[in-house]
Amino acid sequence: MKQQNYETCNHILVYSKIEYDRYEGRTYKSRGCIKCGLDNSILDTNIDFLHSKEKIKYTYLRKKYLTGIETKVTCDLDLARAIFSKIKEAHPKIDNKTAIKYFEIALDNIRNIKVNEDRKVNRAKRLSLSPDFKRWDARDVCIG
Numbered sequence: 001m002k003q004q005n006y007e008t009c010n011h012i013l014v015y016s017k018i019e020y021d022r023y024e025g026r027t028y029k030s031r032g033c034i035k036c037g038l039d040n041s042i043l044d045t046n047i048d049f050l051h052s053k054e055k056i057k058y059t060y061l062r063k064k065y066l067t068g069i070e071t072k073v074t075c076d077l078d079l080a081r082a083i084f085s086k087i088k089e090a091h092p093k094i095d096n097k098t099a100i101k102y103f104e105i106a107l108d109n110i111r112n113i114k115v116n117e118d119r120k121v122n123r124a125k126r127l128s129l130s131p132d133f134k135r136w137d138a139r140d141v142c143i144g
Contacts, residue, residue: 002056009036011068012084012096012103016077017041019143031066032077034084034103039077040066071100074142075107076135082127083107111137 016032016039030041042050042058050058073080080103087094087102094102115123124133135141 002053003060005036006038006057006060007064009033009038009068010096011035011038011066012071012100013066013068014071014077014080015074015141016080017141017143018074031070032080033066033068034077034080037077037081038066069096069100071104073104073107074138076141078129079110079127079133079135080107082129083110086127 011033012035013031013033015029017030019028019030020026021028030039030044032039032041038057038061040061042054043061045054045058047055047058083106084099084103087099087106091099091102110123120133120136121131124131
């Protein structure tokens with residue numbers, strides 16, 4: 001069932017992980033879909049260490065290249081999915097292009113409006129993220 005969802009999803013992609021290899025001087029960008037949760041950074045993990053749902057993603061991505069609408073946004077995938085979910089909940093018939101604009105505006109507001117730690121905890125709860133979620137900014141997904 002999950003694999004069918006991945007195949008029929010009109011993916012909307014964000015950069016979910018960016019790694020800089022100083023030795024090679026290269027940047028590696030992993031992309032994830034804010035609609036279905038596919039994230040090609042899973043391919044960096046040995047399949048033996050993955051749970052069954054993650055193995056389905058891994059197997060799917062080994063066979064198919066992740067393509068879709070590129071947003072050029074760098075964001076934690078859980079945060080992106082939570083924001084997108086709230087947008088779809090409020091506007092169930094919204095088209096992808098408009099949803100992306102709403103998503104980018106909401107993400108900018110989250111990143112640019114400074115709030116105290118209590119408000120961040122409440123924000124995480126409203127988005128159904130763990131209360132200790134700390135990956136609000138683009139730099140939080142950059143490694144290296």
